[in-house]
Amino acid sequence: DAGVTQSPTHLIKTRGQQVTLRCSPKSGHDTVSWYQQALGQGPQFIFQYYEEEERQRGNFPDRFSGHQFPNYSSELNVNALLLGDSALYLCASSLEGLAYHEQYFGPGTRLTVT
Amino acid sequence: GQSLEQPSEVTAVEGAIVQINCTYQTSGFYGLSWYQQHDGGAPTFLSYNALDGLEETGRFSSFLSRSDSYGYLLLQELQMKDSASYFCAVSFNQAGTALIFGKGTTLSVSS
Numbered sequence: 001d002a003g004v005t006q007s008p009t010h011l012i013k014t015r016g017q018q019v020t021l022r023c024s025p026k027s028g029h030d031t032v033s034w035y036q037q038a039l040g041q042g043p044q045f046i047f048q049y050y051e052e053e054e055r056q057r058g059n060f061p062d063r064f065s066g067h068q069f070p071n072y073s074s075e076l077n078v079n080a081l082l083l084g085d086s087a088l089y090l091c092a093s094s095l096e097g098l099a100y101h102e103q104y105f106g107p108g109t110r111l112t113v114t
Numbered sequence: 115g116q117s118l119e120q121p122s123e124v125t126a127v128e129g130a131i132v133q134i135n136c137t138y139q140t141s142g143f144y145g146l147s148w149y150q151q152h153d154g155g156a157p158t159f160l161s162y163n164a165l166d167g168l169e170e171t172g173r174f175s176s177f178l179s180r181s182d183s184y185g186y187l188l189l190q191e192l193q194m195k196d197s198a199s200y201f202c203a204v205s206f207n208q209a210g211t212a213l214i215f216g217k218g219t220t221l222s223v224s225s
Contacts, residue, residue, distance in 0.1 A: 004156075033211055042118075042201050042215030043157065056212045090156065094211045101145060101164070101210030105156035 002027055004093050004106035012112045013081050021076045021109045025093030031055075032074040033103065034066060035090040043090055049074050050096060078111075086113045116140045118216035120202055125222045126192050134187045134219045136202035144205040146178050146185045147213060152198045160187065160200075162210060189221070197223045 005024045013019050025032050031050045035043035045058035049068035068074045072093075078085055088110050092103040118138045126132045136146065145164040149157040161169055163178035163185060175188040189196055199220050203213040 031209070031211060033213075035213075035215075040217075042203070042217050043213075045212055045214065048207075048212050056207055058212075092157075092211070094209070096209060101147060101162040101205065102159045103211055103213070105149075105158070107156050 004091055004104050006089075006091050006106040006109050008109060009107070010110045010112075012114060014114055015081055015083060017081050018077065018079045019081060019111060021078075021089050021091075021111070023074045023076070023091030023093075023106060025072050025074070025091075026104045029093035029095045029104070030072050031094045031096050032068060032072065033092045033094070034074070034076045035092065036060075036085075037088040037090055037108070039087075046076070081113045083113050086111060116204075116214055118202055118204060118214060120200075120216045120219045122217070123220045123222070125224070128192055128194060128223060128225050130192050131188065131190045132192060132221065134189075134200050134202075134221070136185045136187075136216060138183050138185075138202070138204050138216075140204045140206060140214060142206040143180070143183075144208050145210050146176070147203045147205065147210065148174075148176055148187045149201045149203060149215075150198050151201065151218070157201065164210075192223045194223050194225065197221060 033048040034046040037043040047057040088108040148160040151157040161176040199218040
């Protein structure tokens with residue numbers, strides 16, 4: 001049973017560029033959440049997708065947007081990249097209504113903005 | 115504002131017991147979770163408390179007092195592999211899947 005997968009593993013971008021990160025949830029999971037984790041900090045909630053809709057959003061600017069596809073996979077898009085966007089981006093999946101408090105995290109995408 | 119406070123570092127020896135405290139101040143609260151993260155790894159779920167009291171899962175236990183906005187993670191019979199960062203996280207949705215994380219506690223276990 002495949003766990004949460006994310007691609008790419010690492011990415012280097014230049015300020016002002018746009019980036020798309022991808023996530024495939026654990027088999028059978030229908031909810032995907034995205035987090036940003038700066039070095040030495042805890043993950044910060046960006047947003048959550050369920051049934052292809054953004055259900056909840058953290059305190060992130062509109063430059064951060066996302067999408068969920070019918071197969072429950074998800075994308076995180078960041079526009080107009082800033083140096084401060086350099087971080088580990090984590091995707092977490094869960095199943096609505098069943099042991100719902102447990103989230104499974106992927107290995108993350110390490111984004112470096114130069 | 116929303117904040118979670120936990121110690122930045124804790125050290126212990128193998129076989130010992132360690133307690134990692136977490137106090138929180140958030141506008142919404144549905145439960146308190148604990149996650150473990152090894153260097154370079156993904157956070158993994160340890161426990162969840164929605165109600166006051168103690169939850170036990172093997173060598174790990176977690177406690178919550180909603181009236182005190184306080185919880186802790188208790189790790190018993192420490193092993194070297196327990197060296198990692200531990201995060202408390204408050205759920206601000208009923209599903210418990212939208213989380214506000216603390217900054218983490220780095221636990222170092224020595225022999």
